[in-house]
Amino acid sequence: MTTSPYLVTLDLDGVADKAALMDRAVSALGLPNWFGRNWDALADSLRDPSVWPPEAVDRGLLVVVTGWQGYARSxxxxxxxxxxxxxxxxxxxxxxxxxxxLG
Incomplete structure (x- = not known):
């Protein structure tokens, strides 16, 4: 039997800039205090299961990004x-x- 991946919702509703996106990523993913809040640090964290929520390490991680359309436009x-x-x-x-x- 296959186990479902661990679900994390990254809600970007109201996000107006990169700093706010990084803040939301820290909160949603439970990233450590040393997270650099830049694109490279986000990429590294997404690739590194040691900083994922513990439940995701064996199951995989599904990040659903919601509310992103306003940020994408602005x-x-x-x-x-x-x-x-x-x-x-x-x-x-x-x-x-x-x-x-999308909804």
């Missing part, structure tokens, strides 16, 4: 970088999936 260049970080990290092992919720 900061398209930053949003493109965020999408690139998500896509690159999702290609790594162990199982990480990042899904953009």
């Amino acid at each position: 900061r398209p260049d930053e949003w493109q970088v965020a999408q690139d970080v998500f896509a690159q990290a999702a290609g790594d092992e162990p199982a990480l999936t990042v899904a953009l919720a």
Whole structure:
């Protein structure tokens, strides 16, 4: 029997800039105090199961990004970088999936 991945919701509703996105990522993913709050640090954290919630280590991690449309409209260049970080990290092992919720 296959175990479902551990679900984390990254809610970006009301996020207006990269700093706020990083704050939400810290909160949603429970990232450590030393998290650098930059794109490289986010990519590294998504790729590193040692900083994931403990329940995700053996099951895999599903990050569902909600409320992202406003940020994407107001900061398209930053949003493109965020999408690139998500896509690159999702290609790594162990199982990480990042899904953009449309509703």
